[in-house]
Amino acid sequence: MLVAGAAGRMGERLCALLAESEALVLGAALERPGHAALGRELAAGVRLTENAAAAMTSIDVAIVFANPAGSLELLRAAAEQGVPCVVGTTGFRPDEKKEIEAFAARIPIVLAANFSVAVNVLFHLAREAGRLLGDGFDAEIVELHHAAKVDAPSGTALRVAEAIDEGRGAGRERHLVLAREGETGARAPGAVGVLALRGGDHPGEHTVFFFGQGERLELSHRSATRDHFARGALRAAAWIADRPAGLYDMEQVLGLR
Ligand code: NAD
Secondary structure, X not given: OEEEOOOOHHHHHHHHHHHHOOOOOOOEEEOOOOOOOOOOEEEOOEEEEOOHHHHHOOOOOEEEOXXXXXXXHHHHHHHHHOOOEEEOOOOOOHHHHHXXXXXXXXXXXXXXXXOOHHHHXXXXXXXXXXXXXXXXXXXXXXXXXXXXXXXXXXXXXXXHHHHHHHHHOOOOOOOEEOOOOOOOOOOOOOOEEEEEEEOOOOOOEEEEXXXXXXXXXXXXXXXXOOHHHHHHHHHHHHHHOOOOOEEEOHHHHOOOO
């Protein structure tokens, strides 16, 4: 297994869980050029390197939790060498997502904004709530993350919003509201609002509200650590090893759809 972004918050947890695993082994670890930890030994014979192409020669699957540019670099090298990839990085622009789709024509890729099993059940429940409650209920999402998170709103919140729209019915125009200020006018029917809070060291929390007349439904997920994301990514890595080329998500890994 190759871990890219190995000295980051998620990369460290992945390497720690791999050290405890009997089935999966850390075979290579990547960081950005110039990182202070390059050369550090993370497992027997595995030193943190910046050379993606060389690191790819000794592994079956690559897992990347880095930034969008670094993740695309890794995917380019993986596509050239036919290595399946699990991508946890968030914050890709639409044109970068298109690049990932092009790589997925050559290698299998699991791309997921959130690898937690329970959050993927939340996606499923949000889709069902969107379908069952329809436009009569106003959907709003609140997410909370640590102060160092660099993208907003979270990829998970955007995925929840997408799932609600999928549940409400295909073909409708999506209306995502990411900010409200001044004379906004009344809330548009069918809109999905997302509010991002940032602070402290919180690994992640998402609540979706469905506001009706005189009642409301709330679905919440709260992370206490990052280990469930890392465990989910390792599960996806085992799942994708022998899949054909294509773009997959974590709901497919879990058999939720
Ligand atoms: P982090 O900043 O702690 O770690 C990212 C690491 O990637 C850093 O060590 C950085 O040096 C490294 N990096 C940057 N460019 C690189 C390159 N070209 N090659 C190799 N490494 C490179 O961030 P984090 O909290 O670990 O989160 C990383 C990403 O994962 C973010 O996009 C975050 O939103 C996302 N995330 C996803 C999930 C999920 O379940 N999908 C869970 C948590 C975080």
